[in-house]
Amino acid sequence: MLKRILYICLGAASLTLAVSACKTPELIQKDVNNEVPESFANGSQDTTNTASEVIWQDYFSDPYLKALIDTALSNNQELNITLQEIQIAQNEIRVRKGEILPSVNIGAAAGADKVGRYTSQGANDANTEIKPGEEMPDPLQDYMLGAYATWEVDIWHKLRNAKKSAMTRYLESVEGKNFMVTNLISEIANSYFELLALDNELAIVQQNIEIQNNAFEIVKYQKDAARVTELAVRRFQAQVLNTTSLQYGIQQEIIEVENRINFLVGRFPQHVDRNPNAFGELIPKTIQAGIPSQLLANRPDIRQAELELAASKIDIQVAKADFYPSLAITAGVGFNAFNPRYIFTSPESLIYSLAGELVAPLINRNAIKARYLTANAKQIQAIYNYEQTILNAYIEVANQLAKINNLEQTYDLKSQEVEALTKSVDISNELFNSARADYMEVLLTQRDALESKFELIETKMKQMHAKVDIYQALGGGWK
Numbered sequence: 001m002l003k004r005i006l007y008i009c010l011g012a013a014s015l016t017l018a019v020s021a022c023k024t025p026e027l028i029q030k031d032v033n034n035e036v037p038e039s040f041a042n043g044s045q046d047t048t049n050t051a052s053e054v055i056w057q058d059y060f061s062d063p064y065l066k067a068l069i070d071t072a073l074s075n076n077q078e079l080n081i082t083l084q085e086i087q088i089a090q091n092e093i094r095v096r097k098g099e100i101l102p103s104v105n106i107g108a109a110a111g112a113d114k115v116g117r118y119t120s121q122g123a124n125d126a127n128t129e130i131k132p133g134e135e136m137p138d139p140l141q142d143y144m145l146g147a148y149a150t151w152e153v154d155i156w157h158k159l160r161n162a163k164k165s166a167m168t169r170y171l172e173s174v175e176g177k178n179f180m181v182t183n184l185i186s187e188i189a190n191s192y193f194e195l196l197a198l199d200n201e202l203a204i205v206q207q208n209i210e211i212q213n214n215a216f217e218i219v220k221y222q223k224d225a226a227r228v229t230e231l232a233v234r235r236f237q238a239q240v241l242n243t244t245s246l247q248y249g250i251q252q253e254i255i256e257v258e259n260r261i262n263f264l265v266g267r268f269p270q271h272v273d274r275n276p277n278a279f280g281e282l283i284p285k286t287i288q289a290g291i292p293s294q295l296l297a298n299r300p301d302i303r304q305a306e307l308e309l310a311a312s313k314i315d316i317q318v319a320k321a322d323f324y325p326s327l328a329i330t331a332g333v334g335f336n337a338f339n340p341r342y343i344f345t346s347p348e349s350l351i352y353s354l355a356g357e358l359v360a361p362l363i364n365r366n367a368i369k370a371r372y373l374t375a376n377a378k379q380i381q382a383i384y385n386y387e388q389t390i391l392n393a394y395i396e397v398a399n400q401l402a403k404i405n406n407l408e409q410t411y412d413l414k415s416q417e418v419e420a421l422t423k424s425v426d427i428s429n430e431l432f433n434s435a436r437a438d439y440m441e442v443l444l445t446q447r448d449a450l451e452s453k454f455e456l457i458e459t460k461m462k463q464m465h466a467k468v469d470i471y472q473a474l475g476g477g478w479k
Helices: 002-022 063-075 077-100 120-126 158-224 230-265 276-281 292-298 300-323 366-433 439-473
Strands: 103-113 129-131 140-153 326-337 350-359
Touching (some): 063 077, 063 230, 077 158, 158 230, 158 276, 158 300, 158 366, 230 439, 276 439, 292 300, 292 366
Antiparallel strands (some): 103 140, 140 326
16 A cells, blocks of 8 residues: 555656646747838828839949949859858758658678677577577677668657748848848949049049149239239149149049949959949939838848747747657667578568657756747847837938938039039139239139039939938848
């Protein structure tokens, strides 16, 4: 009676421990917030998103720029590295898929065993006949050929969830590639427009050098005629030297921007083909921003963050399954004999085995708890990252829409300023030649006109950058 009670107590204790082994720590919960305002900050109510309707080949019309982007999409090293990341993620799916299926191995072995005559096994072998009249060979050889299989039964969907997580991360890597393509196209386009702007600045500087040289020669003649002093001559000379020095700084910037483009395109430094005269004719296209909720479908970085969030949730289920019992089945079949000529003799040489093993963690589960809690923490991280990515996307679009509007107003005013100062240069020269204006007025007017032309070109470059950046912010460029 006492023994029976002891067995009952041990059974109850074992059941209690088994149940406690399956108990999981409590997780931190956080709801995902993916709500966005109904419209952008500028009050735009477009229903069509430019980035979802227009591919980059149609959005950019410059043939030289399109050729650069085409080359970069084939040769850019960073993009090619990312493509290998996609291949790695695809291989991870195959690994996880293979873990679900049974593993079968085939093997062969050979050996020899010499035991002492005065041992239990030796004595038994000496008195054992393989066949009537045929003693056990000494030394005893051993030959084996067989197949072995192992299979973890996926009771709690741990392996299937691991495969699902790998598939989700594969899709995430594809979106990461799309996001990189968007950034690459944007960076090349912005650098290309910057290069055109520098070409035009260099042309303006060279034109001003010629104008100022002519003015300098006139001042020297007037000095010889005693109409101006040596101070005027030196000031005009200094102005010419200052403007001439500008062109070398611009030439250096052109070299650096060209090499930046060459790096993005994946080639060694060389001349970048372009048409500088086309810069002045560039007109930013009308942008339809659509509604903020369209960003969730168009922007690769948002979809990438969303997939990472989905994968992190699956990882929690994978980590949770470590608390539950695991069932493994092993099996083997083959032939085993002491002589090669008997190895395929059946059923005498036939061997097989079949076993099942059920194991559950019971004591010292700290490592399992740590992995489970880490998976939960990573999921919380993924939620915050997803929300941050959405917020960043909305702010980027709102900023660019405001920038486009303000730059349009700025460009109109700068154009009027350049026109007024260009006329002022002609007027100041005429007044100076007729001795009705001081030479300082001529110098200051020329300087202001040059600066205003630079500012106009810079404003146009910012407009083209805004055109590229808004297309990128709306989720375009990767298609």
